[in-house]
Amino acid sequence: MKAGLLLYLGGEVEVPDVHPDQVAALGCGRDLPALLDRHVLLGPEQAARRLGVRRVDFDHVVRLRWLSPVGSVDVDYKRQGGVTTIPLYD
Template identity: 50%
Template sequence: MGIFVVKRFISRRLLTDLSITQTVLLNPDQVDSVCQRQDLAVLVATDCPLGPNEAAKRLGVRRVDFDHMRRLNWVTPFDFNRLPIGGSGYQTMKVPLFCVGEVDALPAAHPEIDWQQLRSIQGGRKSPLTALAKVTDSSNNASQTTANNA
């Protein structure tokens, strides 16, 4: 199991993290128990990580449309991965990681969206999610202003 899946299993309370440092230590009996589960393959497949490009590709939408889904809080990263940029390796960028199961659930969770239309939009065209994202951004700014004035 990759560390991402292990972290997901810990968040699902299938495993307990016994570590006091950044190294993950697990109870061997719990690991044996999880490995005996009939649905282990499904759990692992559901909890596999996807970067934003892979998530957009899996949904069959453009990356910009997936970014709107993030702004709408339809999907949130479970974790982040640091990847080196440039030749030196000293600079890194944080790449959000999403779970396959959560990405796959988006169309069913948002039947108000014409997914066939969204998947057929060509590059350079405005996303129908843009208007929704602007409404959400405006309401977030309004509530933040209200909270700041209180």
């Protein structure tokens, strides 16, 4: 939806309704993996891998504020210490 490929048709933000034909047409596209790759937010490990740098170098870039997260997600590790906030990068 962020890519502008599926029209927002419903009133529920958490569970948006899209037309099945739009989803089917999008699923048939050969460029779907590359398209999704461009629009999915990445965690720090994934972002470092995408940039082709070591994680420690990625952390330095973030520390220097050359790159900053565009969002975050909370992950609940119930058995290992509770909720951890993971920054997400574009």
